[in-house]
Amino acid sequence: MNQPGSEPRAESTAPDGDTRPADFIRALIAQDLSTGKHSHVVTRFPPEPNGYLHIGHAKSICLNFGVAAEHPGSYCTLRFDDTNPAKESAEYMEAIKRDVHWLGFDWGSRLRHASDYFQHLHDWAVDLIRSDKAYVDSLSGDEIRAYRGTLTEPGRPSPYRDRPVEESLDLFTRMGRGEFDDGAHVLRAKIDMASPNLNMRDPIIYRIRKLTHHMTGDAWCIYPMYDFSHCLSDAIECVTHSLCTLEFEDHRPLYDWFLAQLDVPAHPRQIEFARLNLTYTVMSKRRLNELVAEGHVTGWDDPRMPTVSGMRRRGYRPEAIRDFCERIGITKKDAVIDMGLLETCVREDLDAVTRRVLAVLNPLKVIIDNYPEGHSEEIDAPYHPQKPEMGSRKLAFSGQLFIDRDDFMEDPPRKFFRLAPGREVRLRYGYIIRCNEVLKDPASGDVIALRCSYDPETRSGGAQSGRKVKGTIHWVSAAHAQPVQVRLYDRLFSVPDPGADKSQSFKDLLNPDSMRVVSQAWVESSLSKARPGDRYQFERQGYFCVDQPDPETGRTVFNRTVTLRDSWARLEKQGSQSPRRG
């Protein structure tokens, strides 16, 4: 039930054939299983529905659902941590469910909400008050902060700390009945105001929030805080291993404290791991939300966003994301993963499954003088060079073509293998052509077309098809090509760690070229069948995914998922002086 499309790799295989758990969490779980502490494992993925899922969540999803899928009788539940109606919504909840499914995981019938447990949680809070382990505090927010002390100074007890149990009970009941305004009172656990761990200095466990909740409506006006709600929700679900990120490490003593005070059905073990950081992007919901709210991107699913929905629109497949999550590992080390690794995973995945087609993004007209006037022909071209089973399609060839301007240089450097005056190239799947003349705009001097000749013997599969030339370029027949819109996406930020410098806004570091729109590119005619979600490789350029049609022109839109690796571009960069363009 919790199975992703492909077998998750639970264990790594050592050279001697030995298998050992893939990471420290799986090792701990394996131990709990082998000692008989547990017979199966129960995990949960607990998002707060206050934003869209990003690839950091994907790491957690792969871990939680993955671990469950690796052991018989085990499962992972999807539980919404919806204890703060001020920030949460049903829209986010739906988006999260869609994304988890898309990633390839299934919670089956185990969809839960912390709000499902509000009554139970409330009763436990009353138990705590009765046993003098919690009290209603009537200090203001500012006062509570002042009494809490600092990192180096202990806190002081609130004057209400020793309020009689009956009084707290009465006040808490009236809080729940809506007799007080927001902020008038809170319920606090009675632990230790002098603890070096600030989380233990009488943490607030209930606050008044007169808001409509997207699940419970107006049934409640007091809502539990995370620390109280989370451990108890885990306990109700008999979670065996509660996996969360490093910033909750300091909360673990509190997690365990609540479970020790109350009569609970289970005492889950909280284990923390490092959250995912990626270069050239930001990962906090707060920052992503800011980008959306201020219009720096078009939405949570903008293809430049590190969100699951953004990556989906960008053309990433869930297989690639899962592979990535597996490759980065699970540790407690604060790591920053190279965006290049994600891109490698995406390329590897797409290389195997994607059909290759021809498209010209920046057209330069090529006129083939010796090709029969008004004539055209069809060339059969395979969809994948290594996978004949993927079939082929017909390509129209004629005397008027478009090639990419990057594939021509009037005065090329030594290692340029493409078209130049007097030089030959092969047209992919077609003929070898020679450039005889460069046509320029007399006013601007810009190259506007190339007069070429073709060698009729060199057609793919023909007599001279084995003849070697240095380069092969892509092309389309001018009369047959379809106009489309292409969006070239690049990294969202222009520096590896946009969040590093706290003195300047990360938004000043946005990459101004993160999206370039080519409003009229030319694609081979077979692409008239392309539908949103379809993925292709544009040969020599990259992988592209069809988005919704452009509303203004109705044209098909192709989003660039990722470029192909380009060792020529790297060479070009290394040569200090960039060669002149044609």
Added chain:
RNA sequence: UGGGCCGUAGCCAAGUGGUUAAGGCACCGGGUUUUGAUCCCGGCAUGCGUAGGUUCGAAUCCUACCGGCCCAGCCA
């Protein structure tokens, strides 16, 4: 100056006292190629934050120091 956690290559990451410190990404060579793609082959830490110590033997144990991250929401 309190507490918690973390330091193995440019980036990840195995390794849990005993052969020459796995693997991946990146990078650098070379081969194949009608995608400068893919694929294949080779290279890439006398070194494990630093300094001492224990031991026949230390990335693994001990001590001290250095560096980084997190915590003072009625957020999660």
